[in-house]
Amino acid sequence: MSRIVLLEKIHRSAADHLKAAGFTDIVQLPTALKPEELPAALDGADAVGIRSATQIRAASLEKLSRLKAIGCFCIGTNQVDLTAAAAKGVPVFNAPFSNTRSVAELVIAQAILLLRRIPEKNMRTHRGQWDKSAAGAYEVRNKTLGIIGYGNIGAQVGILAEAVGMRVNYYDVESKLPLGNARPAASLDELLASADVVTLHVPGGSSTENMITAPRLAVMKPSAVLINASRGGVVDIDALDAALREKRIAGAALDVFPKEPNNDKEEFISPLRGLDNVILTPHIGGSTEEAQENIGREVAEKLVRFLKAGTTRWAVNFPEIRHVEKEAQSRVLNVHRNEPGVIARMNADFAQAGLNIVAQHLQTKGAIGYVLTDVDAPIPPALLQKLRAEPATIRCELV
Numbered sequence: 001m002s003r004i005v006l007l008e009k010i011h012r013s014a015a016d017h018l019k020a021a022g023f024t025d026i027v028q029l030p031t032a033l034k035p036e037e038l039p040a041a042l043d044g045a046d047a048v049g050i051r052s053a054t055q056i057r058a059a060s061l062e063k064l065s066r067l068k069a070i071g072c073f074c075i076g077t078n079q080v081d082l083t084a085a086a087a088k089g090v091p092v093f094n095a096p097f098s099n100t101r102s103v104a105e106l107v108i109a110q111a112i113l114l115l116r117r118i119p120e121k122n123m124r125t126h127r128g129q130w131d132k133s134a135a136g137a138y139e140v141r142n143k144t145l146g147i148i149g150y151g152n153i154g155a156q157v158g159i160l161a162e163a164v165g166m167r168v169n170y171y172d173v174e175s176k177l178p179l180g181n182a183r184p185a186a187s188l189d190e191l192l193a194s195a196d197v198v199t200l201h202v203p204g205g206s207s208t209e210n211m212i213t214a215p216r217l218a219v220m221k222p223s224a225v226l227i228n229a230s231r232g233g234v235v236d237i238d239a240l241d242a243a244l245r246e247k248r249i250a251g252a253a254l255d256v257f258p259k260e261p262n263n264d265k266e267e268f269i270s271p272l273r274g275l276d277n278v279i280l281t282p283h284i285g286g287s288t289e290e291a292q293e294n295i296g297r298e299v300a301e302k303l304v305r306f307l308k309a310g311t312t313r314w315a316v317n318f319p320e321i322r323h324v325e326k327e328a329q330s331r332v333l334n335v336h337r338n339e340p341g342v343i344a345r346m347n348a349d350f351a352q353a354g355l356n357i358v359a360q361h362l363q364t365k366g367a368i369g370y371v372l373t374d375v376d377a378p379i380p381p382a383l384l385q386k387l388r389a390e391p392a393t394i395r396c397e398l399v
């Protein structure tokens with residue numbers, strides 16, 4: 001029976017779904033793990049569930065030889081080395097839409113709070129000051145929202161922003177169909193210069209690392225505010241700190257940080273702590289009851305389908321095979337290097353063992369080939385060994 005380890009307080013809906021599907025060996029841990037803690041914690045694990053904080057890089061994957069699947073119980077997957085995982089025959093799943101709305105609602109709330117200077121007013125009122133003044137406080141109506149990254153979250157933020165009367169501009173590296181009255185900007189700087197509220201919704205990783213630096217912040221209006229609920233590395237935090245302290249921009253709301261604590265015992269360290277015009281939240285953009293319950297169920301279902309049937313629909317790094325139940329007594333899962341002749345040789349091995357193939361499902365993605373073969377007989381251990389010994393084989397197992 002497969003062992004599944006769930007980290008980072010994944011919602012109980014995940015364990016409930018896994019148990020209902022017959023998986024009883026479930027280990028649940030409340031925190032993220034550091035790379036050096038992974039081998040011991042995941043010893044014997046067939047699948048692991050993480051959220052955004054646990055980094056699974058190539059070096060860790062090398063040590064996790066039994067691991068067959070990774071479930072990211074969130075949207076972002078930049079915390080996993082997707083290429084290294086695919087090369088080890090490990091599909092990675094996520095929940096690409098489940099917390100979109102939660103992030104979009106938070107961003108709209110932050111836009112309103114920042115333009116009304118609520119963070120400062122809140123701090124002052126807590127300190128006993130009665131700063132009843134309209135100076136520098138604005139409605140969001142008729143203001144321009146600049147969205148960087150017009151994907152699932154960015155587009156939904158745009159729709160909600162129009163509902164409160166904002167004009168919406170967006171910038172994306174891909175050509176995107178504008179929703180509502182949103183308008184694409186010709187360049188990042190054009191978008192930054194036009195916006196009263198700038199909000200970031202790009203993926204993390206090397207392509208967006210330090211996308212917002214001092215020269216980019218200098219293009220923004222002094223009255224504008226910046227919201228980042230994407231990934232901490234997207235903004236050069238020292239440059240932002242300087243821009244805020246020198247009042248070169250009016251405020252910021254940050255939900256994500258270059259360095260985030262792994263658990264609630266570790267202190268959160270940031271130069272932005274204590275600034276009155278900044279909203280800081282502990283990476284809770286997607287942390288609503290609704291989103292977490294949905295995510296738990298959705299990713300658990302993907303893991304169940306993979307562990308029980310080998311199907312990989314919605315895997316983010318792997319050839320996708322649509323869900324089909326086992327159509328015969330045995331199903332052989334084979335991950336291999338995508339090169340000519342592999343399937344022919346494999347099928348010859350089945351034929352030599354006197355086995356008739358009932359159904360076969362093949363997909364490839366880049367360097368990786370993936371095939372499920374259904375046979376109406378038990379698979380002899382010698383055949384399994386032979387298939388595993390094929391030079392192009394990365395992983396070959398019964399499901």
Ligand SMILES: NC(=O)C1=CN([C@@H]2O[C@H](COP(=O)(O)OP(=O)(O)OC[C@H]3O[C@@H](n4cnc5c(N)ncnc54)[C@H](O)[C@@H]3O)[C@@H](O)[C@H]2O)C=CC1
Pocket residue numbers: 075076077096099100103148149150151152153154171172173174176201202203204207208211229230231255256283284285286287
């Ligand atoms: N704060 C939180 O709790 C949460 C944060 N997130 C973060 O939000 C990110 C975005 O999520 P989705 O909208 O679902 O992803 P998505 O993949 O639907 O959209 C990302 C968009 O960014 C665009 N993009 C990529 N590189 C770009 C660049 N250099 N410049 C401009 N545009 C670029 C893509 O073309 C795409 O349209 C996730 O990758 C994740 O890191 C997601 C959920 C919760």
Ligand SMILES: O=C(O)C(=O)COP(=O)(O)O
Pocket residue numbers: 051052053073074075076077099283284285286287
């Ligand atoms: O969904 C995402 O990408 C997020 O950033 C949310 O991460 P979390 O599950 O809250 O650690």
